Amino acid sequence: VPQDALDYHLGITNSLLQFAVTLDAMIKNADDPMATLALLRTYNTAEENVYTSFNALASYQKRKLP
Numbered sequence: 001v002p003q004d005a006l007d008y009h010l011g012i013t014n015s016l017l018q019f020a021v022t023l024d025a026m027i028k029n030a031d032d033p034m035a036t037l038a039l040l041r042t043y044n045t046a047e048e049n050v051y052t053s054f055n056a057l058a059s060y061q062k063r064k065l066p
Contacts, residue, residue, distance in 0.1 A: 004060075005057070005060055008053070008056055008057040008060050009057070011052075011053040011056060011057075012050075012053045012054060012057060014049075014053075015046065015049035015050045015052070015053040016050060018045075018046045018049060019043075019046040019047065019049070019050050022039060022042050022043050022046045023043070025039050025042075026039045026040075026043065
């Protein structure tokens, strides 16, 4: 990973981890409607973070192209 792209890759890694943890929690709490409701908001945030981090990497890549 290029040194100046390290933060972008770290952002993607963290957002995907957050997304995976949220999905695991949703599976474990599938029988609890209140937990599922609370996790749904976390899911939406995690999804947005994945989208944002990949967009940031794509913007970085466009700036680096000759």
